[in-house]
Amino acid sequence: MRSGSLARYIGTRLLLAIPMVWILLTMVFVLMRVAPGDPVSAALGARLSADQLAERRAAAGFDAPILQQYWDFLGHIVRLDFGRTLTDNRPVTDIIVENGGATLTLTLAAVILAVLFGLPMGLHAGRRRDKPDDIVIRLFGILTFAAPVFFVGLLFQLFFGKALGWLPTSGQASPVVQATVETKTHILLLDTIIAGDGEATGDVLKHLVLPAVTLGLLTLGVLVRMTRVNVIQTLGSDYVESARARGIPDRTVVVRHALRNALVPVITVMGLQAALLLGGAVLTEQTFNWPGIGNQLVDYLNNRDYTAVQGIITFFALVVVLISLLIDIINALVDPRIRY
Incomplete structure (x- = not known):
């Protein structure tokens, strides 16, 4: 019965995702065409003659109704064809x-850091409500959420990179590592591990620290505050x-009972943070010259290449929908009541 209800729930969520994807794609299409003129003229108008522009418009399909x-x-999107720049x-x-491998590495590292530090901090703050350590953690959560990600990145570059010289401040790896490591997966960290080059792996990890911490702080603040609030509600x-009255140790009550139920809204909010995380990744990649999709997006925006921008934003929109779907499934696994 339970497996049937879970399958039915997943099927329903998949069906609901279809109109969501259609609405997002329609919005992207409309927004890319509300500007006056056409994308070809905007990107290439200063470099091509009128006849060449007309030829390029026809080739790109912009002369059609x-x-x-x-x-x-x-x-094209159904065939996973996001167009040409x-x-x-x-x-x-x-x-x-x-x-995409660079962006995936950065966002995953940021999420891992946020979860590893955010959940324990939020849990501790919830158990120590209104105590001095709770107040400090709450202030930390507010500051990390409110601080602009590019500003935090610049501060980290100045302090840990320039002043102390501990960590590199730009790029995904040293030029020597990028030139010598064979590209197999387009994920440089994974490629260095596959190659068995420990020195190159260490170099990539050193370059990853500052951008991952910068982006992770953006999500960590939200995670700390949400975990704290829900732990307080659950503990009451x-x-x-009843579990405490039966003599169950307080640690067991908090971890096995309170935290698990408090995680359901926290997981939901983390899914909603996906769009914010992608936006933060764009700013972080620009700040640290990280060779991800976000960095490419800014370059094409500067060049007014709207077809490239349209394709990349469409991809981001599909990723957000997919993450939302996965979060719903994870919530159903954590809390069976959601399936009904």
């Missing part, structure tokens, strides 16, 4: 494959008081 452009756009005529899919519930 708007509804035809819309259906072509949806048809105007400035350098590259498939956007190639950009995602080649630069009847079943927790």
Whole structure:
């Protein structure tokens, strides 16, 4: 019965994801076309003649009626074809494959750091409500959430990179490592591990520290505050008081009973933070010259290459929907009541 209800819940969520994806794709398509003129003229108008511009518009399909452009756009996305850039005529899919590994490494490292430090801090603050350590943790959570990610990154660069000289301040690895490590997965850290080059792996990890901590602090503040609030609410519930009355050790009550139930809204909020994390990744990649998709997105924005921007933003939108779906499934596994 339980497995059936879970399968039914997952099926329902998959069906609900279809209109969500359609709405997001439609919004991206419309927003990329509200500006006056057309993308080809915006990106290449100063470099091509009128005849060449007309030829490029026809090749890109921008001379077709708007509804035809819309259906072509949806048809390409279904085939996971995100279009081609105007400035350098590259498939956007190639950009995602080649630069996505760097963005994935950065975001995963940031999430891991946020979870490893945010959950214990929020749990401790919830157990020590209104005590001095709780106040310090709350202030820390507010500051990390409110501080602009690029400003924190610059401070880290100045202090840990320039003043102390402990860590590198830009790039994904040293030029020697990038030139010598064979690209197999487009994830440089994984490629160094596969190559068995411990020195190169250490170099990549050193370059990862500052950008990962900078981006992780953005999520850590939210995680600390949400965990604290939900732990406080859960510790005041009847079943927790009943467990304590039966003589169950306080640590067991907190970890096995209170924390598990407090995690459900925390997991939901973490899923909602996916869009914020991707936005923070764009700023972090720019600050640390990190060769990810976000860095490429800013370059194409500066060049007014709207077809490249459209493809990358569409990919980000699909990632957010996928993460939202995964979060719903994880919540159903943690709390069976959600399935019904």
